[in-house]
Amino acid sequence: MTKQNPHTQNAEVDMNPMLDIVFILLIFFIVTTSFNRPTALDLNRVKENKPSLSQTVTPQFQITNDNQILLNNKVIDAQSIAINLARLDANGEITAISVAADKESTHNTLVHLLNEIKGYTSAPVSLGNLR
Template identity: 55%
Template sequence: MHNSKKVLTPQEATVDMNPMLDVVFILLIFFIVTASFNRETALELNRADNTISTIQPKISPLFTINKQNQVYLNTRLITLENINVNIARLAAVSEINSISLRAHPLSEHNTLVAVLNAIKEQTDVPVSLGETLH
């Protein structure tokens, strides 16, 4: 018998990955082409306009002229020159429905007319006239 040892020399083992990559890309293309992409159906909504309306409270300011010809707006003493400013301030905060004007029977007519003119310069809301008892 011949006793011989085979000497194994290390060989470099290489694996060619190109055919596997080709197969992966072919499968990927196949699945992309055959897949059906369905769009989800959704309900159509009728949306309102983007304008947002805010609800403003409605007020009715009360102007009072006493017998000394002093003008009051809701129990606060004001001057004739400040009537426009006060009405503008009230209109900015809330909507003015109507304006009440009460004059004492002994007050001067000029004061009443000046208050009416100042109110009408600022707004076109209706003004109701009355008289005070005190």
């Protein structure tokens, strides 16, 4: 017969409650942590002004006292205003248009000229008198 030592015991440690406590603490710290996004300054960057390859054109119309229409000091037909603007637009971008009418010219000629201009382009038009 063998004798058993009365002082030896099988000691086992149950780690399940310890793991539960660790996971509960981990969840607590994750939930209570505040996540701050780093703040940055908003920059308003200046858009680069790329030099345009085309030149700018400013057509100058004149209406004489006998209702002739001149474009850059050359007489043109009242029906070919849009065609002449297209020709100038092919040479460069139309940025503004100048119109000067004689005091003796008729209102219909001026209105026809303005309608033709606005029918072709949306460039700003400045009005003036010849004399």
